[in-house]
Amino acid sequence: MRHEALRHEHCAIARSLSVLGERWTFVVLRQAFMGARRFEDYQLGTGIARNILTDRLRSLVGENILERRPYAEHAARTLYQYRLTEKGLELYPILLTLMKWGNRHGGFEQGPPVRLVHKTCGAETEPRFVCTNCNEDIDPREVTPVTAEPAAAS
């Protein structure tokens, strides 16, 4: 994996990127969240070359982000589908924040390509990021990062 160097950083952002940072990986994940299951769904939805797509799907299965399950048997071979695991589903906020920023700064003169409807309440939604404690919007100027103390030698 070309992002291997990031995996050993003592930084959660770097470690996420070591898993997710290959080109096209987020586009493959987008298709998973849009409902893709079979290899052909991913291929049609992304237009990625088949060998690259094969590699990305395999990596994501290896990271336990996608699960590979048989869904049909043909005379000659078994067909598989690729579904998000719980760990994969937890990537959703990352995809949404990338989407929100891209909607705003991606040069879409005709408006966002995709809108989100929250089934629970029926409204079109553009998710907000709020503090777990006070429910106010999170502003970077109002957050202090505190670096954890190194663990004491035992």
Add this chain to the structure above:
Amino acid sequence: MRHEALRHEHCAIARSLSVLGERWTFVVLRQAFMGARRFEDYQLGTGIARNILTDRLRSLVGENILERRPYAEHAARTLYQYRLTEKGLELYPILLTLMKWGNRHGGFEQGPPVRLVHKTCGAETEPRFVCTNCNEDIDPREVTPVTAEPAAAS
């Protein structure tokens, strides 16, 4: 830029990644949000090779994510600092979601490397992602993506 192919996708996630997807770009942005200003702050904070760092800073200035401002004049040269623009500050939710997922899945046996304190309320916070309309947490199974109609020919 190696992620150029993503720039022309009709997808906000892909367009965000076309700007942000180079290796180390998020690590540079992390330093900016941690308070880095001068080249040396970024270099010490990331350990990135100087030529790569120079390239990433230049790209981010070119995208109007960082602003380059003179802060001192020496006999021989002007020194610059690199600060987040408003467009750059809007990347904060992306960094936080990458951090949150990495904290959980990055293999940090001693706990998260960085914790966040919300100055507004004084509490340690792990931001939540909520619907703009109903304020409930956003679950991917409860969101329907609606693809925009292509614009009518005029």
